[in-house]
Amino acid sequence: MTTLLLHKPYGVLSQFTREENSRWASLQDFVDTPDVYAAGRLDADSEGLLVLTSNGRLQQQLTDPRFGHWRTYWVQVEGTPQPHQLQQLRDGITVQGHRTRPAKAAWLKAEAIPTIGDRVPPIRYRATIPTHWLEISLTEGRNRQVRRMTAAVGLPTLRLVRHTIDLMDGGTPLTLTGLEPGASRAVSKEEEARFVQLLKGSNPKNQADRRRG
Structure with a gap:
């Protein structure tokens, strides 16, 4: 699994394909890691933290409101x-x-x-x-x-x-700290381990039960 954190600048679409005749840039102008896609979107006129991953289940986990990630x-x-x-x-x-x-x-x-x-x-x-x-x-x-x-x-x-982005696992939330606009970084080993743990409990009901407990 390949996962990155990106500080998406203003004027950039949350996709790697540049739209024909669009005035907006795309993620391919900032990230050259293959086979990663945005887990959730930010509008072109919005900025900030974007998770890019090669894992489709993680994309779903981070975007489905049933999982309750703030x-x-x-x-x-x-x-x-x-x-x-x-x-x-x-x-x-x-x-x-x-x-x-x-x-x-x-x-x-x-x-x-x-x-x-x-x-x-x-x-x-x-x-x-x-x-x-x-x-x-x-x-x-x-x-x-x-x-x-x-x-x-x-x-x-x-x-x-x-x-x-709060992973709701009791750990430190993912933040923009240390990322200038347009910059990205690979997740740390600790962050990757947290993502793997999230996927092990990727049933929304199981996660809701753990939060209530």
């Missing part, structure tokens, strides 16, 4: 978050006719604002409307879900960075 995002939004808006995100809201699962949502105050570089190209700023950072965690990942959720509560997303 994925955490730094989200720069337009407007000032209000308590009721954050609670709406936590409780779940209806997006495109589907109710989102309960989420975690917090307003990152000044001391907790992520220390990441400016996006290229930069986000749009409007002088009369402030921007703030939220931290949002989900166990599901429908198409443009975070953006649709924040828009639904009146806080349009300007920038979206996935920085953590």
